[in-house]
Amino acid sequence: MPFCPPAVKSMPPVIENIMATCYVRRVEDGENPAPGHDAAASVRKIIHVDMDAFYASVEQRDDPALRGKPVAVGGSSRRGVVAAASYEARKFGVRSAMPSITAKRQCPDLVFVPPRFDAYREVSHQIRAIFHDYADEVEPLSLDEAYLDVSRDKGSLGSATATANLIRRRIREETGLTASAGVSYNKFIAKLASDQNKPDGLTVIPPGKGAAFVQTLSIRRFHGIGPVTAAKMEGLGIFSGADLAAKDAMWLAEHFGNNAEWLHNLARGIDHRRVRSNRPLKSLGGERTFFNDLIADTEIREALAHVCTVVWDRAAKKGARGRTVTLKLRYADFQTITRARSLPAPILDGAALLAAGEAILAPLLPTPQGIRLLGVTLSKFEGEEDEDAVAAPADLLSLI
Numbered sequence: 079m080p081f082c083p084p085a086v087k088s089m090p091p092v093i094e095n096i097m098a099t100c101y102v103r104r105v106e107d108g109e110n111p112a113p114g115h116d117a118a119a120s121v122r123k124i125i126h127v128d129m130d131a132f133y134a135s136v137e138q139r140d141d142p143a144l145r146g147k148p149v150a151v152g153g154s155s156r157r158g159v160v161a162a163a164s165y166e167a168r169k170f171g172v173r174s175a176m177p178s179i180t181a182k183r184q185c186p187d188l189v190f191v192p193p194r195f196d197a198y199r200e201v202s203h204q205i206r207a208i209f210h211d212y213a214d215e216v217e218p219l220s221l222d223e224a225y226l227d228v229s230r231d232k233g234s235l236g237s238a239t240a241t242a243n244l245i246r247r248r249i250r251e252e253t254g255l256t257a258s259a260g261v262s263y264n265k266f267i268a269k270l271a272s273d274q275n276k277p278d279g280l281t282v283i284p285p286g287k288g289a290a291f292v293q294t295l296s297i298r299r300f301h302g303i304g305p306v307t308a309a310k311m312e313g314l315g316i317f318s319g320a321d322l323a324a325k326d327a328m329w330l331a332e333h334f335g336n337n338a339e340w341l342h343n344l345a346r347g348i349d350h351r352r353v354r355s356n357r358p359l360k361s362l363g364g365e366r367t368f369f370n371d372l373i374a375d376t377e378i379r380e381a382l383a384h385v386c387t388v389v390w391d392r393a394a395k396k397g398a399r400g401r402t403v404t405l406k407l408r409y410a411d412f413q414t415i416t417r418a419r420s421l422p423a424p425i426l427d428g429a430a431l432l433a434a435g436e437a438i439l440a441p442l443l444p445t446p447q448g449i450r451l452l453g454v455t456l457s458k459f460e461g462e463e464d465e466d467a468v469a470a471p472a473d474l475l476s477l478i
């Protein structure tokens with residue numbers, strides 16, 4: 079795909095500048111290898127496994143004094159946010175993403191514990207090892223939940239339900255924690271099903287029962303429909319899957335544009351997405367091509383800062399902590415150079431990424447000729463050989 083559509087060149091200068099500022103191309107290696115749709119596939123067997131109140135349960139497992147108590151993982155300060163709540167805390171209405179101050183008001187006895195990501199990662203490794211005994215295709219959604227495609231019956235257990243039960247039993251025995259599972263013929267329904275009998279529950283929705291199941295549920299539970307879309311739907315009188323199913327494709331297209339077909343399918347229990355194993359992320363970066371070549375040091379440094387901001391945003395969302403920073407410059411004559419620097423420890427914030435980028439850039443200034451492209455890549459991720467660099471809980475990192 080060409081980076082700058084040719085039409086852009088003829089736009090007035092102001093628009094060119096806006097586009098140049100907004101458009102940093104993703105450069106990424108190691109993700110999303112498989113095509114997303116495979117509608118012709120025969121009926122699949124999908125399991126969604128989800129640990130129960132994961133972070134809070136790990137804390138209660140490791141500290142007997144916390145058992146039976148309302149526990150919130152997260153910061154208790156004024157600006158703190160609840161990252162996870164134990165079931166005892168949930169009875170008081172405490173929920174993840176709730177401001178800690180609100181949680182404390184709802185549940186005065188709430189015990190706050192700081193997160194211990196190393197402990198959560200360790201459990202995550204254990205459960206993924208179990209998943210891989212029964213499925214070749216395992217797609218983690220976060221540290222504590224994953225889709226498994228067990229159509230092939232790798233474990234020779236005879237059924238997806240038997241497989242899900244054995245996985246849950248092994249998780250309990252090997253980690254001391256409980257998991258819930260949903261078994262169905264697609265990802266969307268399997269995920270809804272795992273949530274149906276929490277904690278420590280199993281729900282099986284066979285082919286032929288999916289549409290009826292989906293139609294009984296609130297659209298607030300549909301994975302992929304965020305709070306904004308849910309509110310919009312409710313404003314239009316759609317509260318349940320049945321309400322959604324009652325709308326025809328034309329009506330949906332009018333109100334939800336490109337999402338109409340997807341919504342139409344969901345309401346009927348149809349989801350063609352495949353379970354996609356994440357390959358480990360090897361590198362992550364961004365690069366920007368300029369409409370006018372950059373000459374002045376200040377311009378070049380500004381461009382570096384912009385690209386670093388975008389790259390860091392994406393790294394933070396993925397929880398990817400890299401040690402090697404690579405700067406790429408393409409000159410007016412199309413000569414391209416790359417310079418890399420590896421740091422002793424992973425980069426933990428955007429300022430450190432920028433500092434590393436500036437240190438690489440400094441000896442290359444003043445530039446001998448105009449620069450038409452500047453890129454920054456982050457690599458050498460912590461735990462590179464496993465999947466955690468990809469699957470760290472992005473929302474949690476931004477909440478704490």
Ligand SMILES: [Mg+2]
Binds near residue numbers: 129132
């Ligand atoms: Mg969970």
